[in-house]
Amino acid sequence: MIPIASNRYTRIADDLRHRIATEFSAGDRLPAETELMTLHGVSRPTVREALATLENEGLIVRHHGRGNFVRQTFGQVTYPADGMADGQAAVNAAVDISVSHSEVQANARLAALLRVAPATRLTEYVYLSHCMAIPCSVARVYVPCSVADIEPLGSSRSPLGDDIQDRLSEYGVEIAETVSRVTARLPDAEEAWTLRIGARTAVLAVERVSTDASGRVVEATLLVLPGHSSQAVFAVPVPARDLEGTG
Amino acid sequence: MIPIASNRYTRIADDLRHRIATEFSAGDRLPAETELMTLHGVSRPTVREALATLENEGLIVRHHGRGNFVRQTFGQVTYPADGMADGQAAVNAAVDISVSHSEVQANARLAALLRVAPATRLTEYVYLSHCMAIPCSVARVYVPCSVADIEPLGSSRSPLGDDIQDRLSEYGVEIAETVSRVTARLPDAEEAWTLRIGARTAVLAVERVSTDASGRVVEATLLVLPGHSSQAVFAVPVPARDLEGTG
DNA sequence: GAGTGGTCTAGACCACGAG
DNA sequence: TCGTGGTCTAGACCACTCA
Numbered sequence: 019m020i021p022i023a024s025n026r027y028t029r030i031a032d033d034l035r036h037r038i039a040t041e042f043s044a045g046d047r048l049p050a051e052t053e054l055m056t057l058h059g060v061s062r063p064t065v066r067e068a069l070a071t072l073e074n075e076g077l078i079v080r081h082h083g084r085g086n087f088v089r090q091t092f093g094q095v096t097y098p099a100d101g102m103a104d105g106q107a108a109v110n111a112a113v114d115i116s117v118s119h120s121e122v123q124a125n126a127r128l129a130a131l132l133r134v135a136p137a138t139r140l141t142e143y144v145y146l147s148h149c150m151a152i153p154c155s156v157a158r159v160y161v162p163c164s165v166a167d168i169e170p171l172g173s174s175r176s177p178l179g180d181d182i183q184d185r186l187s188e189y190g191v192e193i194a195e196t197v198s199r200v201t202a203r204l205p206d207a208e209e210a211w212t213l214r215i216g217a218r219t220a221v222l223a224v225e226r227v228s229t230d231a232s233g234r235v236v237e238a239t240l241l242v243l244p245g246h247s248s249q250a251v252f253a254v255p256v257p258a259r260d261l262e263g264t265g
Numbered sequence: 266m267i268p269i270a271s272n273r274y275t276r277i278a279d280d281l282r283h284r285i286a287t288e289f290s291a292g293d294r295l296p297a298e299t300e301l302m303t304l305h306g307v308s309r310p311t312v313r314e315a316l317a318t319l320e321n322e323g324l325i326v327r328h329h330g331r332g333n334f335v336r337q338t339f340g341q342v343t344y345p346a347d348g349m350a351d352g353q354a355a356v357n358a359a360v361d362i363s364v365s366h367s368e369v370q371a372n373a374r375l376a377a378l379l380r381v382a383p384a385t386r387l388t389e390y391v392y393l394s395h396c397m398a399i400p401c402s403v404a405r406v407y408v409p410c411s412v413a414d415i416e417p418l419g420s421s422r423s424p425l426g427d428d429i430q431d432r433l434s435e436y437g438v439e440i441a442e443t444v445s446r447v448t449a450r451l452p453d454a455e456e457a458w459t460l461r462i463g464a465r466t467a468v469l470a471v472e473r474v475s476t477d478a479s480g481r482v483v484e485a486t487l488l489v490l491p492g493h494s495s496q497a498v499f500a501v502p503v504p505a506r507d508l509e510g511t512g
Numbered sequence: 513g514a515g516t517g518g519t520c521t522a523g524a525c526c527a528c529g530a531g
Numbered sequence: 532t533c534g535t536g537g538t539c540t541a542g543a544c545c546a547c548t549c550a
Contacts, residue, residue: 025519050535061521063310066536074451074465083528083535098501197500202449202469202492204321218321220467220492222449245449245467252499253444254345272538297516308540313517329517330547 030058030068038077038088048078048086073216076246080216092149095243097224097250098198099176113147113154115177120144121163128160131227131238139163146212147177153213154247158240165236166191179239183228191236199225200250209242220245277305277315285324285335295325295333320463323493326399327463339396342490344471344497345445346423360394360401362421367391368410375407378474378485386410393459394424400460401494405487412483413438426486430475438483446472447497456489467492 054065069086072078079089124138145157157179161168166189175181183193205213205221224241296304301312316333319325326336371385392404404426408415413436421428430440452460452468471488
């Protein structure tokens with residue numbers, strides 16, 4: 019009933035996966051596509067379909083004019099970084115993080131997200147994190163200028179922009195609740211270029227909205243992570259189910 | 266610096282998106298690929314690349330031997346279904362849910378997830394939900410037989426398998442915490458076939474592990490949702506941020 | 513059997529990167 | 532310049548669906 023994929027490019031991809039695991043090392047260049055054609059006795063689109071599969075899995079990186087290379091692998095970026103079970107966030111620390119900021123006006127999407135009028139003035143912080151020279155997350159944090167005017171922060175501990183929440187606290191803004199909306203999709207052209215991933219590599223997209231006790235949105239974040247090296251972990255303690263007296 | 270995609274199939278996809286939004290209705294058959302070839306003056310692989318884009322976005326469904334059809338669109342399946350802000354879960358209710366169950370032995374992955382020895386006896390509940398005859402979620406819930414032997418439940422309210430948690434409560438098993446691990450990836454062949462999605466449609470995969478107060482894993486769920494019609498929403502109330510002493 | 517989509521071929525031309 | 536990958540062509544053959 020379930021069709022087993024017996025495509026030719028699936029077999030080639032399987033073979034390449036095996037060779038990458040055994041005879042190649044991270045950073046090595048794969049044989050040229052023309053070589054793979056003759057090696058497997060197929061045409062180039064078939065070879066390229068197999069290579070696209072590996073790219074989507076995060077096993078290789080393709081460079082126009084240079085070749086296809088075995089990708090550096092590292093752990094997974096975990097969202098959220100804090101509040102989690104210790105070891106989870108370890109990988110998040112091993113990244114280089116650059117933060118830039120600018121003032122922008124809310125477009126339709128941001129206005130809806132932050133529950134403000136369109137064209138409202140916002141401060142945008144763009145977090146770009148790299149792990150071993152490979153981009154591994156893009157976070158855009160938006161704070162209405164009316165909420166707080168946070169000093170530009172040159173560096174950060176977290177690639178996910180969640181340190182803004184701590185900064186807000188310093189400005190007297192207390193966050194009461196944070197709601198994260200996680201979706202899976204393919205990246206747009208800009209995201210694929212920024213993260214150095216293929217157009218068919220799934221990404222994990224997170225919309226995070228933080229509100230204070232009055233329900234006012236004080237911060238919103240748009241986060242995009244490569245699917246093959248990211249995960250979002252949420253711990254939900256059971257709230258009001260009557261457990262016996264706990265210490 | 267950011268390369269603007271000026272591929273031919275991108276323009277064809279844009280045109281088809283516009284036509285779907287204006288002149289086609291849900292369920293309509295698109296022009297045959299050969300027609301689209303002559304219409305746009307391109308070859309078939311180019312047409313098919315454009316159609317693959319639309320399939321990945323959830324706009325069309327492709328049927329071998331029949332044609333390409335405008336997909337029924339419905340709201341998004343929201344995970345988790347309960348504990349959320351009301352309206353979110355509305356769509357989850359409008360689905361047909363079928364549940365089957367069987368006894369299985371833990372493989373390596375399940376053993377690690379449930380923290381039991383391999384080959385441990387488990388009860389597996391498979392939830393398959395449909396919305397307007399379109400599959401929209403697959404959930405596999407695993408409960409160790411040593412934890413509880415739940416009566417087979419023929420139907421369910423929730424497509425996400427979370428009613429098992431309520432059933433466990435009836436058997437005296439109280440869940441203290443639930444940890445969800447969300448990832449984005451492409452589906453394997455079986456998942457794509459089950460969900461009737463393309464091999465390049467991103468899926469949202471959720472691993473959920475529920476533990477009782479003693480830390481024992483009492484339930485684990487593997488959930489797969491089509492990315493274009495799903496979202497995972499988590500509300501995290503700020504616990505007890507003690508302001509004093511931090512500076 | 514006619515029409516459809518699924519897969520694959522054997523080329524072609526272009527853009528990019530390094531020598 | 533030359534080899535690389537990015538894109539596209541104009542076919543071909545097969546499998547599936549429906550009349």
